[in-house]
Amino acid sequence: MTDVTTPSATPDGPVPTRERLLRAAAGLFRNKGYSGTGLAELLAAAEAPKGSLYHHFPNGKSDLALAAADWASEQMLALIDASFTPAPTFQEGAKTVCYKLAKLFDKQGKWSGCPVSATLFEGPENEGFHQHAAKLFEGWITGTAAHARRLGLAEGEARAAAENFYILLQGGWQLARVRRDSDVIRGLHLQMHTPAPGPVQAQKND
Amino acid sequence: MTDVTTPSATPDGPVPTRERLLRAAAGLFRNKGYSGTGLAELLAAAEAPKGSLYHHFPNGKSDLALAAADWASEQMLALIDASFTPAPTFQEGAKTVCYKLAKLFDKQGKWSGCPVSATLFEGPENEGFHQHAAKLFEGWITGTAAHARRLGLAEGEARAAAENFYILLQGGWQLARVRRDSDVIRGLHLQMHTPAPGPVQAQKND
DNA sequence: CCACCTCTGGACCAATCGGTCTAATGCTGT
DNA sequence: ACAGCATTAGACCGATTGGTCCAGAGGTGG
Numbered sequence: 001m002t003d004v005t006t007p008s009a010t011p012d013g014p015v016p017t018r019e020r021l022l023r024a025a026a027g028l029f030r031n032k033g034y035s036g037t038g039l040a041e042l043l044a045a046a047e048a049p050k051g052s053l054y055h056h057f058p059n060g061k062s063d064l065a066l067a068a069a070d071w072a073s074e075q076m077l078a079l080i081d082a083s084f085t086p087a088p089t090f091q092e093g094a095k096t097v098c099y100k101l102a103k104l105f106d107k108q109g110k111w112s113g114c115p116v117s118a119t120l121f122e123g124p125e126n127e128g129f130h131q132h133a134a135k136l137f138e139g140w141i142t143g144t145a146a147h148a149r150r151l152g153l154a155e156g157e158a159r160a161a162a163e164n165f166y167i168l169l170q171g172g173w174q175l176a177r178v179r180r181d182s183d184v185i186r187g188l189h190l191q192m193h194t195p196a197p198g199p200v201q202a203q204k205n206d
Numbered sequence: 207m208t209d210v211t212t213p214s215a216t217p218d219g220p221v222p223t224r225e226r227l228l229r230a231a232a233g234l235f236r237n238k239g240y241s242g243t244g245l246a247e248l249l250a251a252a253e254a255p256k257g258s259l260y261h262h263f264p265n266g267k268s269d270l271a272l273a274a275a276d277w278a279s280e281q282m283l284a285l286i287d288a289s290f291t292p293a294p295t296f297q298e299g300a301k302t303v304c305y306k307l308a309k310l311f312d313k314q315g316k317w318s319g320c321p322v323s324a325t326l327f328e329g330p331e332n333e334g335f336h337q338h339a340a341k342l343f344e345g346w347i348t349g350t351a352a353h354a355r356r357l358g359l360a361e362g363e364a365r366a367a368a369e370n371f372y373i374l375l376q377g378g379w380q381l382a383r384v385r386r387d388s389d390v391i392r393g394l395h396l397q398m399h400t401p402a403p404g405p406v407q408a409q410k411n412d
Numbered sequence: 413c414c415a416c417c418t419c420t421g422g423a424c425c426a427a428t429c430g431g432t433c434t435a436a437t438g439c440t441g442t
Numbered sequence: 443a444c445a446g447c448a449t450t451a452g453a454c455c456g457a458t459t460g461g462t463c464c465a466g467a468g469g470t471g472g
Contacts, residue, residue, distance in 0.1 A: 017419080036241035036328050039460060049421045050461085056419090060461065111336070113327060117380060121319060122242050130317070134384045163381070164397050167390075171377030174323060175369070178340045184373075191370050191399040223449080245430060255451045256431085262449090266431065 018056045020046040025068035026119075030112040034065055034122035065119050066132055072115035073136040077143050079104075084147035093147060094165055095189040101169070102182040110180040114173060141166050164193045224262045226252045231274035232325075236318040240271055240328035271325050272338055278321035279342040283349050285310075290353035299353060300371055301395040307375070308388040316386040320379060347372050370399045 015023075024046035028037040039061060043050055057063035079100055087093030105112070112118075120133035141162045148158035168188045176184040221229075230252035234243040245267060249256055263269035285306055293299030311318070318324075326339035347368045354364035374394045382390040 033239050033241060033328050035239060038458075040458080051420050051422075051463090054461075054463095121383070122239050130384075137381070137384050167377035167381055167394075167397070168373060169377065170380050171373035171375065174376050175343070175373055177327070178336075178343050188373075191373065193397040193399065244428070246428080257433095257450055257452075260431075 017046075017048050017052050021048055021053060021056060021064060022068050022071045025064050026072045026115050027108075027112075029065065029068060029119040030072075030108070030115045031118075034061075034119050062126075062129075065129070069116045069119045069132060069136060072119075073139065076116075076140060080140065080143050080147070084144070084151070087147075087151065090148050090151045090153060090161060091189065091192065093151065094192060097165075097169075098185055098187075098189045101173070102176075102185040105173070105176055105182045105185055110182065111177060113177060114170065117170070137166070161192070168192065223252075223254050223258045227254055227259060227262060227270060228274050228277045230254075231270050232278045232321050233318075235271065235274060235325040236278075236314070236321045237324075240267075240325050268332075268335075271335070275322045275325045275338060275342060278325075279345065282322075282346060286346065286349050286353070290350070290357070293353075293357065296354050296357045296359060296367060297395065297398065299357065300398060303371075303375075304391055304393075304395045307379070308382075308391040311379070311382055311388045311391055316388065317383060319383060320376065323376070343372070367398070374398065 021042075024042055025037075028042055028045060039050070039053070042061075042064075043053060053064065054060055057067065080097060083096035083100060084090075084093035087096060116133055116136050120129045120136075122129070141159075144165055145158045145162035148161045149155065153161055168191055169185075172185050172188040172191075176182055227248075230248055231243075234248055234251060245256070245259070248267075248270075249259060259270065260266055263273065286303060289302035289306060290296075290299035293302060322339055322342050326335045326342075328335070347365075350371055351364045351368035354367045355361065359367055374397055375391075378391050378394040378397075382388055
């Protein structure tokens with residue numbers, strides 16, 4: 001388990017077994033869920049024997065799921081950074097994220113789900129899975145909020161905008177999956193909540 | 207479990223076996239997914255023997271999943287109708303939906319997912335499951351859009367508002383699940399996409 | 413060449429999976 | 443009472459599940 005932080009810096013010749021497992025796991029879990037994916041199928045997709053799995057991930061399937069979620073989450077964070085960093089405004093950056101995700105959605109076959117949620121919401125009462133997913137998702141929001149701040153939004157606004165964007169992405173991705181149509185994702189940035197013409201009062205009655 | 211409006215027209219004494227199966231299936235699939243729920247656990251929760259399952263649902267688990275999704279979807283539609291029908295505006299109706307769903311989320315233990323998506327996105331390449339889910343979700347949107355029209359929005363606006371609301375609900379529910387905090391859902395109506403920040407005009411219903 | 417280590421290959425396992433089948437148990441009308 | 447249907451009850455099945463284990467391949471340093 002030497003360096004975990006090797007995303008795919010390798011030149012495309014021999015993909016190491018550990019990463020083949022990660023990719024296969026992320027891809028399969030995305031489509032069929034954690035418990036919907038059997039080890040046999042997973043190992044076949046990764047072209048790895050069972051021994052390798054339990055060498056690289058001593059706790060087996062659950063370890064692999066956590067690592068695959070991390071791996072996918074880092075890809076998402078990279079996509080967010082790549083989209084917002086060169087953007088002139090938050091809105092422009094968000095639009096780029098939508099377009100990149102839409103293209104990704106098409107490339108994956110128009111039916112895949114969010115890797116992290118697909119992987120980590122399976123655990124029945126698996127508290128570890130849940131907290132892991134929560135940490136990753138909050139990382140997305142925090143990362144987005146940082147860009148929002150940098151691009152001129154005030155502290156509270158940035159956080160709210162990031163959350164709103166996250167919500168739209170998750171919901172929009174799901175609707176795109178339902179319809180097998182990436183245009184839903186492409187149009188999400190138009191639905192972002194524009195920081196209200198008036199003061200937002202969040203009263204909760206009832 | 208957790209009646210939304212009027213789930214069972216049956217008198218409260220003996221819940222028939224078929225409905226016990228539906229309730230147990232909806233509840234378990236919501237939390238653990240389709241393939242994450244075993245028949246043994248399901249039958250134990252429903253207090254029904256295996257024979258009853260295959261009597262009421264000849265194709266077994268998959269039949270039950272479809273029926274449970276229908277059952278849950280109808281509850282959702284009823285909640286939508288109950289919220290929008292007495293509402294003076296679309297925004298008010300949407301707010302009521304959010305509050306009712308938030309309460310429901312709390313009642314279910316703050317960790318359950320959307321019944322339909324949790325149930326029907328599991329199928330690997332199960333086209334039937336996918337189309338079934340698509341039909342149910344489009345029903346939610348269509349139902350919401352009908353209320354939007356009735357409450358004054360133009361045809362295209364109504365559809366767009368319904369879709370936007372659906373996206374927010376799905377994404378927001380997921381974030382609520384991640385955080386185990388129903389306030390996310392309660393605040394969703396504030397994030398609805400308002401087409402024009404200016405004064406609302408053109409309430410012409412032809 | 414050997415010792416040593418990482419990693420692979422797959423045989424093997426108990427447990428559980430979803431599903432089938434049949435016998436028994438009601439409950440109806442006659 | 444009886445027949446006939448709907449429903450329940452659970453034993454039983456083959457297939458598959460995730461997981462364990464160890465022999466050996468492949469490389470590296472002595």
